[in-house]
Amino acid sequence: MELTPLQMTLVQMRAHSHIGETQEVETPVKTFGEFLVDELKKTNELQLESDKLNAALAAGRVEDISQVVVASQKADLALQLTLQLRNRATSAYQEIMRMQV
Numbered sequence: 001m002e003l004t005p006l007q008m009t010l011v012q013m014r015a016h017s018h019i020g021e022t023q024e025v026e027t028p029v030k031t032f033g034e035f036l037v038d039e040l041k042k043t044n045e046l047q048l049e050s051d052k053l054n055a056a057l058a059a060g061r062v063e064d065i066s067q068v069v070v071a072s073q074k075a076d077l078a079l080q081l082t083l084q085l086r087n088r089a090t091s092a093y094q095e096i097m098r099m100q101v
Helices: 032-059 063-098
Strands: none
Touching: 032 063
């Protein structure tokens, strides 16, 4: 029995109005790598913003401490998500490496 590899094709869903009200809008498709880099940049920006607000709080320049807490929690959640993605990707890679060909 011969096994053939699966062919992956890009599927795009399109709907057209019969009265001509649908407009064609081409949205650029981001690759996984581009998406990952963008999200890592956002996580880094959240960390830097949190550090900046913590330094301002320590210097006594912050009047509303809730801003510092919210920024800190956003940065913490983004970092936790990033770490979980890294752990899942590492786990998937290890699982693939254990497969016998």
